[in-house]
Amino acid sequence: MRAISTTPQGGVEIIEVADPQPTPHQVVIAATAASIARGDLNTSRLRPPPSLLGLDVAGVVVRAAADGSGPAEGTRVLGYSAGNAPTWAQRVALDTDLVAPVPDGLSDETAAALPNSGLAAFDGVAAGGFLLGARVLITGATGGVGILAAQLALLAGAASVTGQVSSPARASALPRLDGLTAATLDELQGPFDLIVDLIGGDVLTRALSLVAEGGTVASLSQTADETATVPRFWFATHPGARLIGVDNRVALRVPGVGTRHLTLLAQLAASGQLDPMVSTVAPWDQAGDLMAKMDRRELSGRAVIRIA
Ligand SMILES: NC(=O)c1ccc[n+]([C@@H]2O[C@H](COP(=O)([O-])OP(=O)(O)OC[C@H]3O[C@@H](n4cnc5c(N)ncnc54)[C@H](OP(=O)(O)O)[C@@H]3O)[C@@H](O)[C@H]2O)c1
Structure with missing residues (x-):
């Protein structure tokens, strides 16, 4: 499969990598959209290249979890990697505790802007x-x-x-x-x-x-x-x-919380009560340009890439 990796020159490129090998508690998602967050900029600087990127994803489950947990194959989902798996990739393996169904009427692009930012916002406000x-x-x-x-x-x-x-x-x-x-x-x-x-x-x-x-x-x-x-x-x-x-990974240690909070965020967005204000949707080969724009503070709201 293909995924976005950092380069020694400080940019990013799409490269060929091995498909993820899911654990029994993980679903495999065919990714359609992912968002670009400040955490991705930080990771691109902190981890030595080549390093795969991405925290958020939306897409379709193409392999259900072997342990029977989580959504069935064919379910449209959003998910958060919590830094444990790259999501700017064609296939993403995520723990079923960190995915939730995308309600009808919510686009993959909007759904992809919710996990990392929404969970952080939720926990910050809950504090x-x-x-x-x-x-x-x-x-x-x-x-x-x-x-x-x-x-x-x-x-x-x-x-x-x-x-x-x-x-x-x-x-x-x-x-x-x-x-x-x-x-x-x-x-x-x-x-x-x-x-x-x-x-x-x-x-x-x-x-x-x-x-x-x-x-x-x-x-x-x-x-x-x-x-x-x-x-x-x-x-x-x-x-x-x-x-x-507040670190949004802490609340997720409690079983069920990740899916519950992601479900709530998605439902609020689907019903028009919550808007991540996606300002840019672009093909994933433009991820590097969008990251540079975010770094220069030229973006408002969220930029989302479409995974091809
Ligand atoms: N603890 C957690 O669990 C957790 C989870 C997710 C994110 N975060 C952190 O939360 C923060 C916000 O994330 P985000 O994704 O919302 O970031 P973002 O989209 O890039 O937004 C950054 C915001 O900070 C402002 N800003 C002020 N000084 C800045 C500077 N020197 N450089 C860049 N922006 C500056 C920007 O204002 P302008 O309008 O002027 O650009 C903008 O409002 C980041 O520090 C991120 O790492 C923490």
Whole structure:
């Protein structure tokens, strides 16, 4: 089969590789679409080439799991590799705990934009606990995770969601939703009961100064290069506030959670309540160009590649 690999020159290319060998608990998916996330950029830099890429996939099950778990052959599914298998490939073997059916009416391209970003957004928002009436801040709100986190926070009952944007012009990249407003870092006014930080560094430092008493700052990010600092006497000026690290692979350790959350994300998207804002759909030989565009911050929402 063919798959996308990194090259020593810092790009990507489609190469011939062996088909995946599924374990008894895995389905094999004939991939039709996959999304490009910041995590893919990070992986392409951190792992020595040649290295296969991809976290998300949508496609059709061509081999059911030998242990009888998961969807049957012919089921249209979305899936998340959790970093354990490359998904920018014609065939993808995934644990049945990390796949879910795609409802009728949801395109493969939109489904492919949901797993990694949606699970991260879900866990970031869930870190805030009971959100009815809460004031929520999402930093990096124009990114793939941020767009979904803002929508999930409103669905969870937040009274207001502020989406932090890098400039006033970038506000146009946010979904138009009652209760969601855009603000630059300088314009932010706390306190916030929940802050989902998707940038890190100086933005996280600033976010820590905006959390309400007893509020939560959920840190998910690997974007900014610099290190965040906890403001002096933070414990006294923000009593009871907590800073927690969120990794979307952690919740998935509980059996059934991955499929349940992926099913929910897909159903919300199919019913029009959640939109990953896929802005670009392109053939997979353009993955390198799209990654470069993402790196230059020229993309809004999610870019999706069609696997041929
Ligand atoms: N912990 C987890 O489980 C988990 C899972 C998935 C993703 N993540 C992390 O979540 C973060 C967001 O992921 P994503 O896929 O949504 O990323 P993305 O689509 O590339 O979005 C990045 C967002 O950050 C903003 N930004 C601010 N400073 C930036 C900088 N120096 N470089 C690039 N962007 C910058 C961008 O603003 P502009 O509008 O100006 O471009 C954009 O809103 C990443 O750090 C990713 O690694 C964590």
